[in-house]
Amino acid sequence: MLRAIPFGWLLAFVAVPCLLLLAIAFSSSAEGVPPFAWGTLSLDAWATLTEDSFYLSAFLRSLRVAFITAALCLALAFPMALALARAPARWQPALVLAVLLPFWTGFLLRMAAWVGLLRDQGWLNGVLLGLGLIQEPLPMLYSTPAMLLGMVHAYLPFAVLPLYATLLRLDRGLEEAAADLGASAFTVFRTITLPLAAPGAAAAFLLVFIPAAGEYVVPEMLGPPEAQLVGRALWGAFFQDRDWPLACLLAVLLLAVLVLPIRLFQRLENRP
Amino acid sequence: MLLSLEGVTKRFGATLALDGLSLAVERGEFVALLGGSGSGKSTLLRLIAGFEAPDAGRVLLDGVDQDRVPPQARPCAMVFQNYALFPHLSVFDNVAYGLRREGLPGLDIAARVQQALALVGLEALAARRPHQLSGGQRQRVALVRALVKRPPLVLLDEPLGALDAALREATGQELRALQRATGAAFIMVTHDQAEALALADRVAVLEAGRLVQCAPPRDLYERPATRFVASFLGGANVLEGVMGADGLLHCAAAGCALRLATPLPAGTKAAVALRPERIALAAEGELPAENAATGVLRGVVYQGAGWLCTVALAGGQSLRVQVPADRAVPPEGVPVLLHWPATANIPLAD
Numbered sequence: 211m212l213r214a215i216p217f218g219w220l221l222a223f224v225a226v227p228c229l230l231l232l233a234i235a236f237s238s239s240a241e242g243v244p245p246f247a248w249g250t251l252s253l254d255a256w257a258t259l260t261e262d263s264f265y266l267s268a269f270l271r272s273l274r275v276a277f278i279t280a281a282l283c284l285a286l287a288f289p290m291a292l293a294l295a296r297a298p299a300r301w302q303p304a305l306v307l308a309v310l311l312p313f314w315t316g317f318l319l320r321m322a323a324w325v326g327l328l329r330d331q332g333w334l335n336g337v338l339l340g341l342g343l344i345q346e347p348l349p350m351l352y353s354t355p356a357m358l359l360g361m362v363h364a365y366l367p368f369a370v371l372p373l374y375a376t377l378l379r380l381d382r383g384l385e386e387a388a389a390d391l392g393a394s395a396f397t398v399f400r401t402i403t404l405p406l407a408a409p410g411a412a413a414a415f416l417l418v419f420i421p422a423a424g425e426y427v428v429p430e431m432l433g434p435p436e437a438q439l440v441g442r443a444l445w446g447a448f449f450q451d452r453d454w455p456l457a458c459l460l461a462v463l464l465l466a467v468l469v470l471p472i473r474l475f476q477r478l479e480n481r482p
Numbered sequence: 483m484l485l486s487l488e489g490v491t492k493r494f495g496a497t498l499a500l501d502g503l504s505l506a507v508e509r510g511e512f513v514a515l516l517g518g519s520g521s522g523k524s525t526l527l528r529l530i531a532g533f534e535a536p537d538a539g540r541v542l543l544d545g546v547d548q549d550r551v552p553p554q555a556r557p558c559a560m561v562f563q564n565y566a567l568f569p570h571l572s573v574f575d576n577v578a579y580g581l582r583r584e585g586l587p588g589l590d591i592a593a594r595v596q597q598a599l600a601l602v603g604l605e606a607l608a609a610r611r612p613h614q615l616s617g618g619q620r621q622r623v624a625l626v627r628a629l630v631k632r633p634p635l636v637l638l639d640e641p642l643g644a645l646d647a648a649l650r651e652a653t654g655q656e657l658r659a660l661q662r663a664t665g666a667a668f669i670m671v672t673h674d675q676a677e678a679l680a681l682a683d684r685v686a687v688l689e690a691g692r693l694v695q696c697a698p699p700r701d702l703y704e705r706p707a708t709r710f711v712a713s714f715l716g717g718a719n720v721l722e723g724v725m726g727a728d729g730l731l732h733c734a735a736a737g738c739a740l741r742l743a744t745p746l747p748a749g750t751k752a753a754v755a756l757r758p759e760r761i762a763l764a765a766e767g768e769l770p771a772e773n774a775a776t777g778v779l780r781g782v783v784y785q786g787a788g789w790l791c792t793v794a795l796a797g798g799q800s801l802r803v804q805v806p807a808d809r810a811v812p813p814e815g816v817p818v819l820l821h822w823p824a825t826a827n828i829p830l831a832d
Contacts, residue, residue, distance in 0.1 A: 391580035
């Protein structure tokens with residue numbers, strides 16, 4: 211009976227919402243509140259999705275942005291995590307806290323700060339104009355680089371922490387053994403440290419990739435208006451078109467696409 | 483001389499791990515570094531390997547000062563206490579790791595790895611990962627990984643420490659045979675005196691970062707230089723006394739008089755080591771005038787090969803006495819007579 215409680219919990223808060231999404235996705239839309247008909251079966255949303263290439267390209271664009279964000283975060287996080295793990299033990303809690311410090315400010319505020327920094331009359335353009343380096347403000351905001359900057363800023367701690375945990379657990383004796391067998395510092399890193407940190411790197415990549423794929427706020431506030439991502443498409447279907455079946459189908463598909471890398475990661479983890 | 487340590491000192495914060503230690507090791511020699519925990523024996527090994535740098539003194543390998551020589555450039559290989567096998571590599575790749583760093587052709591590497599694995603009977607397990615091996619197999623992989631580079635000096639940190647008792651003796655003998663076969667010098671850190679005595683050509687006893695005595699096992703056991711060596715190896719009793727005019731050493735605390743092989747001048751204070759197994763215990767009989775004492779049997783512990791008895795002497799000191807298993811031991815609390823041959827009295831320098 212007691213063992214059933216956690217399963218009941220998962221059923222109530224994971225399985226049931228997923229099934230609801232699926233049910234709505236294959237219902238026919240209707241006038242009224244809510245804007246779909248319970249108990250109907252319809253492939254309208256599926257048809258919209260397959261006929262309008264807008265949705266597929268939004269999907270692919272989102273996955274590409276998520277991939278680039280995750281790769282950038284991984285590249286930035288690895289040296290940070292290594293420095294953290296190799297710092298004197300008494301400094302490490304303070305340094306980890308420093309990595310987490312951005313979380314103490316609201317997410318929206320931080321993105322708004324980027325807007326303030328990057329816009330035409332913003333701080334960065336002001337400095338460059340004041341120094342006489344440029345004559346016209348650089349159009350930095352509402353561009354793909356600005357969006358990636360915001361994404362990396364938002365998700366970097368998610369990449370640092372699992373890498374730090376992995377590198378901290380790494381037996382330094384293995385690196386000593388490699389050096390003892392004639393490996394230079396770089397060879398030790400390439401043949402021992404890096405392969406043994408691979409599970410942590412995979413975790414870091416996925417922890418960024420998964421939320422970044424569905425990200426709505428950052429592309430909306432910093433990204434280019436023309437190249438829409440799946441998060442924006444989903445929002446539009448839900449709030450502008452009031453097409454709940456389409457919005458739910460998009461959500462279900464995003465979930466399905468993201469389950470694949472999670473399963474992959476779990477298989478990697480379980481490999482001894 | 484393959485290895486010379488000259489006045490090596492190492493501090494960790496306020497603790498002095500090694501205190502002006504000097505030691506020389508010849509080619510092909512098997513030296514055991516014996517000491518309790520915190521004696522500095524593992525630090526010494528890490529210093530030779532190059533993982534630590536001495537605060538003072540020199541480490542010379544083949545006459546070359548190793549100051550500023552990184553571990554990867556030193557002509558020695560280490561077998562780590564926990565073996566430090568690379569978990570993401572197969573047994574073959576673990577053993578090949580050192581050879582690959584030398585840039586040998588792949589075929590040569592394969593041949594040498596196979597040959598090395600055959601040496602310890604592991605050729606069938608070359609494709610396995612370390613976690614698929616037993617403790618004894620892992621130990622042999624670690625050993626072979628160090629030996630395959632044919633280093634003139636192999637450093638072993640408690641190589642038998644993680645093995646169960648049944649495996650230790652046989653593996654120790656294998657270790658000795660491999661050392662003979664390869665001709666490499668072995669320096670083995672251990673806290674197990676039986677292991678040190680059984681395997682090494684010379685045993686170096688460390689106490690608080692200092693080398694107390696370095697001698698072949700038999701010399702060390704029969705002629706310990708200090709009371710620390712005497713009690714650390716074989717748990718000898720130490721008797722203290724003053725030389726009398728009669729040429730005997732009178733020990734007040736033990737209530738007995740000892741005859742020394744070479745008498746000292748009258749009035750000299752001296753200490754003598756007395757091994758528990760050299761003392762004979764009897765419930766009754768005549769007490770000889772020298773090398774004998776009376777006491778009360780206070781404790782008896784069965785040790786398989788014999789009994790370890792604690793006897794409280796009339797003068798207040800207690801002696802450890804080992805009685806062979808085939809002898810009867812009187813019940814506790816009974817007065818007993820102890821006596822031993824004069825040759826059992828080992829004079830100590832300190």
